[in-house]
Amino acid sequence: MRILAACLTLLSALPVAAQESAPTATLIRPAAVFDGVDGRRHEGWTVLVEGERIVAVGPSVAAPPGARVIDLPGATLLPGFIEGHSHLFLHPYNEAAWDDQVLHEPLALRTARAVVAARDTLDAGFTTMRDLGTEGAGYADGLRQAIDEGIVPGPRLLVATRAIVATGAYGPKGFEPGAGTPLGAEEADDDEIVRVVRSQIGAGADVIKLYADSPWRPGEPSRPTFSEAEMRLAVETAHAAGRPVSIHASTAEGMRRATLAGADTIEHGDGGTPEVYRLMAERGVVLCPTLAATYSNARYAGWDGAEPAPPRVRAHRDNFAAARAAGVTMCMGGDVGVYSHGTNAIEMELMTDWGMRPTDVLMAATSVNADALDVPDRGRLQPGLLADLVAVQGDPTADIRATRNVVWVMKGGEVVTDRGR
Numbered sequence: 001m002r003i004l005a006a007c008l009t010l011l012s013a014l015p016v017a018a019q020e021s022a023p024t025a026t027l028i029r030p031a032a033v034f035d036g037v038d039g040r041r042h043e044g045w046t047v048l049v050e051g052e053r054i055v056a057v058g059p060s061v062a063a064p065p066g067a068r069v070i071d072l073p074g075a076t077l078l079p080g081f082i083e084g085h086s087h088l089f090l091h092p093y094n095e096a097a098w099d100d101q102v103l104h105e106p107l108a109l110r111t112a113r114a115v116v117a118a119r120d121t122l123d124a125g126f127t128t129m130r131d132l133g134t135e136g137a138g139y140a141d142g143l144r145q146a147i148d149e150g151i152v153p154g155p156r157l158l159v160a161t162r163a164i165v166a167t168g169a170y171g172p173k174g175f176e177p178g179a180g181t182p183l184g185a186e187e188a189d190d191d192e193i194v195r196v197v198r199s200q201i202g203a204g205a206d207v208i209k210l211y212a213d214s215p216w217r218p219g220e221p222s223r224p225t226f227s228e229a230e231m232r233l234a235v236e237t238a239h240a241a242g243r244p245v246s247i248h249a250s251t252a253e254g255m256r257r258a259t260l261a262g263a264d265t266i267e268h269g270d271g272g273t274p275e276v277y278r279l280m281a282e283r284g285v286v287l288c289p290t291l292a293a294t295y296s297n298a299r300y301a302g303w304d305g306a307e308p309a310p311p312r313v314r315a316h317r318d319n320f321a322a323a324r325a326a327g328v329t330m331c332m333g334g335d336v337g338v339y340s341h342g343t344n345a346i347e348m349e350l351m352t353d354w355g356m357r358p359t360d361v362l363m364a365a366t367s368v369n370a371d372a373l374d375v376p377d378r379g380r381l382q383p384g385l386l387a388d389l390v391a392v393q394g395d396p397t398a399d400i401r402a403t404r405n406v407v408w409v410m411k412g413g414e415v416v417t418d419r420g421r
Contacts, residue, residue, distance in 0.1 A: 084333025
């Protein structure tokens, strides 16, 4: 009995001893740090992490006794990237059209794809992702809970569940009138919008998404759907519950109504006018331009990427310039899902190719998105914030394409990707 008791005592002590011998802190030593605060790259800086938080950043941070030291030679360390516009339950349209994904792909298949997409996104250095609608997959963005519980790997998700559209304004379309067909969103009108916004929040929505405009029939151009008053009801209801509002708008009138209704972000915004962009800037409405979606759809249609670009691409490029000239704050979000998950950096490359400075694009993908998406605990390398970090080989402030060369990712103080350097 004495021997058995001694063995049990030894076994019970082992986890404690192992825990006491484990490093209590991690010092990360890259070639340089882009902290998302001042828009500059600081050579020789290091970052100290304890638990899931950053505790020190700067040029003279020392490793405390017992700390683990991670060297990242030749790499720039940044806050984990934040994807501002995604759809985990979509995959590239050159693989399957949107209608086919919504109508024909089983929910289990779409969910399995989304699990892989979440892992690919995290490996690409995106530690936070705003998912703006499951596009016919109902409330399957409960994937967020699976990630939070550590069942599957992925970024921190901010989900919209089912987007909200005006009755008759969203697809799939082309069926017998009155036939029950799956929709990519939930319909609501007038005062009913209040109930639907509340039901989405009750179902887990972190953000409410509306469609301000849409084609009413296949082949038609987009036209405004919700009135300003309807959108204002949705915004007031969502804001009262502490939820921001994202509004899809690609027409000048849809954008104007969305802005006046109090939208936090406008998605796409490629049909704006200088007057509408100035109104957005005055009201502090952030634009998520989704350049990569326009670019990718043009490539799927046969464009080889060379100039002259197709009219739709040229128009989007011109409107992106007009929005910047008006002083509109830019979100970094590409509508990923239209193109492959894990290639999110395409949007950063296009933002740079179409006129933004690399440092401003990096700010958009970190601290600007943190502010726009109302997640103040991330997006910057500062003491007290989440230790969500990404290291890329090279200098992304000189060449934004370095953001594709992700060598190391940390989420909440845990290393989740290490490509061996």
